[in-house]
Amino acid sequence: MSKTLFDKVWDAHVVHKIEGGPDVLFIDRHLIHEVTSPVAFLGLRNRNIRVLYPERTFATADHNTPTINQHLPVEDPLSANQLKALEENTKEYGIRHWGLGHYKNGIVHVIGPENGITQPGATIVCGDSHTSTHGAFGAIAFGIGTSEVEMVLSTQCIMQPKPKKMRITINGTLGTGVLPKDVALFIISKLTTSGATGYFVEYAGTVFEQMSMEGRMTVCNLSIEMGARGGMIAPDQTTFDYIQGREYSPKGADWDKAMEYWKTLKTDAGATFDKELTFDGSEIEPMITYGTNPGMGIGITKDIPDADAVEGGKTTYEKSLGYMGFHEGEAMVGKKIDYVFLGSCTNGRIEDFRAFASLVKGKHKADDVTVWLVPGSHVVEKQIKEEGILDILTEAGFTLRQPGCSACLAMNDDKIPAGKYAVSTSNRNFEGRQGPGARTLLASPLVAAAAAVTGKVTDPRTLLQ
Amino acid sequence: MAYESFNILTSTAVPLPIENVDTDQIIPARFLKATERVGFGDNLFRDWRYHPDNSPKTDFVLNDSTYTGKILVGGKNFGSGSSREHAAWAIYDYGFRCVISSFFADIFRGNCLNIGVLPVQVSAEFLEKTFAAIYANPDTTLEVNLPEQTVTLLATGEKESFEINSYKKSNMMNGFDDIDYLLNIKANIQEFSKTLPL
Numbered sequence: 001m002s003k004t005l006f007d008k009v010w011d012a013h014v015v016h017k018i019e020g021g022p023d024v025l026f027i028d029r030h031l032i033h034e035v036t037s038p039v040a041f042l043g044l045r046n047r048n049i050r051v052l053y054p055e056r057t058f059a060t061a062d063h064n065t066p067t068i069n070q071h072l073p074v075e076d077p078l079s080a081n082q083l084k085a086l087e088e089n090t091k092e093y094g095i096r097h098w099g100l101g102h103y104k105n106g107i108v109h110v111i112g113p114e115n116g117i118t119q120p121g122a123t124i125v126c127g128d129s130h131t132s133t134h135g136a137f138g139a140i141a142f143g144i145g146t147s148e149v150e151m152v153l154s155t156q157c158i159m160q161p162k163p164k165k166m167r168i169t170i171n172g173t174l175g176t177g178v179l180p181k182d183v184a185l186f187i188i189s190k191l192t193t194s195g196a197t198g199y200f201v202e203y204a205g206t207v208f209e210q211m212s213m214e215g216r217m218t219v220c221n222l223s224i225e226m227g228a229r230g231g232m233i234a235p236d237q238t239t240f241d242y243i244q245g246r247e248y249s250p251k252g253a254d255w256d257k258a259m260e261y262w263k264t265l266k267t268d269a270g271a272t273f274d275k276e277l278t279f280d281g282s283e284i285e286p287m288i289t290y291g292t293n294p295g296m297g298i299g300i301t302k303d304i305p306d307a308d309a310v311e312g313g314k315t316t317y318e319k320s321l322g323y324m325g326f327h328e329g330e331a332m333v334g335k336k337i338d339y340v341f342l343g344s345c346t347n348g349r350i351e352d353f354r355a356f357a358s359l360v361k362g363k364h365k366a367d368d369v370t371v372w373l374v375p376g377s378h379v380v381e382k383q384i385k386e387e388g389i390l391d392i393l394t395e396a397g398f399t400l401r402q403p404g405c406s407a408c409l410a411m412n413d414d415k416i417p418a419g420k421y422a423v424s425t426s427n428r429n430f431e432g433r434q435g436p437g438a439r440t441l442l443a444s445p446l447v448a449a450a451a452a453v454t455g456k457v458t459d460p461r462t463l464l465q
Numbered sequence: 466m467a468y469e470s471f472n473i474l475t476s477t478a479v480p481l482p483i484e485n486v487d488t489d490q491i492i493p494a495r496f497l498k499a500t501e502r503v504g505f506g507d508n509l510f511r512d513w514r515y516h517p518d519n520s521p522k523t524d525f526v527l528n529d530s531t532y533t534g535k536i537l538v539g540g541k542n543f544g545s546g547s548s549r550e551h552a553a554w555a556i557y558d559y560g561f562r563c564v565i566s567s568f569f570a571d572i573f574r575g576n577c578l579n580i581g582v583l584p585v586q587v588s589a590e591f592l593e594k595t596f597a598a599i600y601a602n603p604d605t606t607l608e609v610n611l612p613e614q615t616v617t618l619l620a621t622g623e624k625e626s627f628e629i630n631s632y633k634k635s636n637m638m639n640g641f642d643d644i645d646y647l648l649n650i651k652a653n654i655q656e657f658s659k660t661l662p663l
């Protein structure tokens with residue numbers, strides 16, 4: 001029988017099916033961090049149980065770590081306490097821990113792929129909704145709650161009803177200055193934040209086939225923002241080339257065996273989806289959001305739509321624009337920007353820094369903008385230095401911070417002040433997400449770079465040589 | 466028993482007719498720093514509920530004593546965004562046992578079921594009627610009947626059924642959680658792990 005990529009991976013991991021209930025799903029890899037794991041470990045202690053397969057779990061500190069002076073003790077006592085808890089818990093239960101300052105430390109969804117932990121055909125979970133990132137490798141990856149973190153630690157399984165399947169196909173070629181982030185924001189603007197709820201998405205078509213692994217990760221990362229459980233892309237030569245030689249990737253004969261299996265991981269001709277959507281890649285512009293959810297995005301040259309033109313209640317729409325200080329019909333280009341954030345598991349990888357640097361090269365940071373450039377991991381940070389990107393950034397008046405989630409969720413000191421406008425390459429523009437009262441405009445690294453040198457929302461295509 | 470079991474809940478309800486209420490509003494990230502599951506109810510809807518100086522925003526429904534009860538009624542696409550179970554904890558800890566909406570985000574719905582908050586999905590029309598009934602009379606009572614899978618506006622008798630899978634239903638009614646179930650089949654899981662493709 002013809003099967004979809006999703007079916008192949010899911011079915012291979014079903015331990016047990018419950019009549020009228022969820023499937024018991026085996027989890028290959030589990031990633032944990034300091035914020036959503038402490039209560040799960042507490043649960044293990046209360047029930048007096050051990051971790052079943054400690055070697056399948058990897059821990060990093062990222063969510064509330066500082067992005068300057070990481071060599072000093074963490075000042076916020078509550079953050080310090082969570083970091084200490086992670087260190088003690090992983091030690092007690094024999095779990096690998098790449099804490100603050102460790103050369104492998106970084107954002108959980110950046111270090112997984114970087115170290116070869118993320119592999120095609122695997123099931124991967126983490127207590128963070130952007131776990132969908134790992135789907136870029138043809139894995140089934142999704143975010144879970146703390147109760148489920150406890151389940152995975154204690155039994156390496158979770159219980160999930162099998163989601164429905166959706167395929168989003170985009171053929172054609174992307175225009176100049178259009179990045180994977182724009183593709184994702186475009187899709188979400190079409191589907192709204194609930195358009196894919198209940199579904200697992202497969203991305204197909206030439207636009208994704210031609211994308212780098214970094215780009216595919218950005219797209220899969222944002223699957224959750226349209227309500228999908230996750231998104232995935234069939235592994236191909238680009239995927240295999242990325243994985244080969246990384247620390248936890250298979251070696252020698254194991255590699256050959258893995259390759260043989262991975263090559264079968266694609267949707268068979270004739271396999272069916274519950275929903276199919278198709279878009280044309282050449283129609284996508286650089287995108288920007290104007291409201292308080294990621295579905296409220298438009299092409300950067302467009303005006304803010306009228307309430308009648310958008311799905312969702314008028315009250316909700318007005319509340320959202322009121323929070324942003326924007327009005328229907330206004331142009332986005334030219335709006336004054338106070339902060340720029342390049343980073344997060346959406347756009348904190350090396351390609352994002354390359355894109356940012358390509359635009360700011362030979363220009364200078366606008367005087368009245370604060371710019372936070374935060375690499376996704378120490379490995380990315382090292383690459384930025386080795387490739388000479390840091391020199392370009394320094395020349396243009398920018399400084400680099402240390403790795404972590406930073407202003408993506410503003411649990412550390414990297415908070416956008418109330419009322420200020422930030423162009424951010426992260427994934428959520430919810431009220432207060434980047435700090436109480438902060439106003440977030442989601443965009444690509446190129447749009448962020450354009451704002452960083454002009455101090456305004458600017459179409460990056462007007463600045464590219 | 467992992468949490469308080471759920472059977473028939475009869476209560477007044479608190480209306481929050483806003484769409485796309487995301488988990489960052491339910492519990493902002495800066496309150497996720499605890500290492501124990503205590504006190505999250507105090508920060509439920511923190512930034513909608515309090516001014517930056519911690520004084521209450523009088524126009525927010527949780528600060529309005531007209532509306533009370535163990536049921537929260539929210540707009541469409543409730544609980545979107547982050548996977549933080551803390552959002553469900555905050556709702557439970559505040560005293561709600563049930564959230565009614567016309568649409569829930571996936572992870573939030575699952576988190577609620579895992580900790581003993583019942584998510585009840587009703588039609589858009591029934592949701593409208595519910596809001597109208599509460600606004601017409603804040604003392605109006607709702608009955609959420611899990612065994613029957615129905616929700617009823619007691620004043621008018623208007624009733625609608627809701628979906629829940631039989632496994633989760635019996636868990637909720639008994640206060641059991643998935644870990645209890647999984648620990649029971651641990652030997653099967655260990656056997657299964659040997660058959661994985663890689």
Ligand code: SF4
Nearest residue numbers: 130344345405408409
């Ligand atoms: S960068 Fe943001 S979305 Fe990504 S793991 Fe960190 S907090 Fe989560």
